[in-house]
Each structure stands twice: as C-alpha cells, then as structure tokens.
Amino acid sequence: MTERHLQLRLGIFAVLASVFLIFYAIPGWVSSPSNVRNVVLSPLFWPYALAGFTALTGLGLVAAGLRASEAGEPLNPPSEDPGAAWTRLLVMAGIMGVTMFLLPRLGMVLTSMLVFAATAFLVRTRHPKTALVCAVVIPLLLYAFFAHVAGVAIPQGEVLRLP
Structure with missing residues (x-):
C-alpha cells in the first residue's frame, strides 16, 4: 500500500465515521438538558466538535491523497525482525x-x-x-x-x- 492509498482510505473512513456520528450516534445517544446556559458545557458540544474535526481531517487526507502521485514505494516495508x-x-x-x-x-x-x-x-x-x-x-x-x-x-x- 502506498502513501496515496493510505491517505485516501483513512480520509474516506474519517469522513464516513464523522457523518455517522453527526447524523446518527450523537443525536441518538447523547442527551442534553435544554437549560444549559454555556454552550461549551453542553454534553452535545464536544461530541459535535470532535466529529466536525474528524470530518475536516478526513477531507484534508482525501485532498492530500488525490494530490499525491500514484507512483511510490510501499509505505511499510516488511520488518527484518518479526x-x-x-x-x-x-x-x-x-x-x-x-x-x-x-x-x-x-x-x-x-x-x-x-x-x-x-x-x-x-x-x-x-x-x-x-x-x-x-x-x-x-x-x-x-x-x-x-x-x-x-x-x-x-x-x-x-x-x-x-x-
């Protein structure tokens, strides 16, 4: 596996994971009281923030993978010492x-x-x-x-x- 393939796969997986979190997991499994005054202290804030950062990271990996050249050595050559x-x-x-x-x-x-x-x-x-x-x-x-x-x-x- 080359670095390009690794970045594309990780990026796509990160985007899919964040979509799952944002649209299904967080609304379904994280409850929050309606009277939270400070948005940062809401139980929903950090899960959504982390899911958003995961999506941005995934998009960055996909963009870097698309820009990388197809040619390249394998990313992790076999180890001499198993x-x-x-x-x-x-x-x-x-x-x-x-x-x-x-x-x-x-x-x-x-x-x-x-x-x-x-x-x-x-x-x-x-x-x-x-x-x-x-x-x-x-x-x-x-x-x-x-x-x-x-x-x-x-x-x-x-x-x-x-x-």
Whole structure:
C-alpha cells in the first residue's frame, strides 16, 4: 500500500465515521438538558466538535491523497525482525500499566505528558521535537480549559500542584 492509498482510505473512513456520528450516534445517544446556559458545557458540544474535526481531517487526507502521485514505494516495508512488533505491543501494555500506577501519584497532567512522550518515541515518530512540545503543551492547555473555564476538577498528584 502506498502513501496515496493510505491517505485516501483513512480520509474516506474519517469522513464516513464523522457523518455517522453527526447524523446518527450523537443525536441518538447523547442527551442534553435544554437549560444549559454555556454552550461549551453542553454534553452535545464536544461530541459535535470532535466529529466536525474528524470530518475536516478526513477531507484534508482525501485532498492530500488525490494530490499525491500514484507512483511510490510501499509505505511499510516488511520488518527484518518479526518479534519487534510483539516487543512494541508489550512495551505499550507496560506504558498503560505505568499510567495507571502514576495517575494518583503524579496527577493527570504530568502523567499525560510522560505517557504522550513515551508513546511518541515508542512508535518512532518522524518529528520528535514536535512530539515533545505537544506532550507538554496539550495537557497544559486542556488543564487550563477544564480547570479554569469549565470549572471541572482535574486530579492533581502528590508531586506537582497546578494553580
């Protein structure tokens, strides 16, 4: 499978998944009271926002796939070591186990940073600097939004207390 085929397939699947969510799953399975004053706090807002972002991402993948050339090498050549996939799977299971151990001790924000970075390096990202920046910035932004805008308590750890 070439990169073009992968992008087209992922893009089409993402668009179809978002259409399913927007027109069937969210209206059918997510209920919301009519007296919610802040639209961001409505139980419908974030599912629709994520479904919309999924559709935009899918359309972007389809557009990139259509622009890409047909020629190309296979995206994932066969691995020399077939045991490497099992090793990565076991390491991912270890990361998940360590996550459950660290959550009450370090808190959700710091644990998320570490898990994001560990997972990015496990899958051998082509953009390690971007992955590290995102590993720090995204959990902090999510904490700031949920703790200070939405008023939702985010679990804090014993090591670090955020304002």
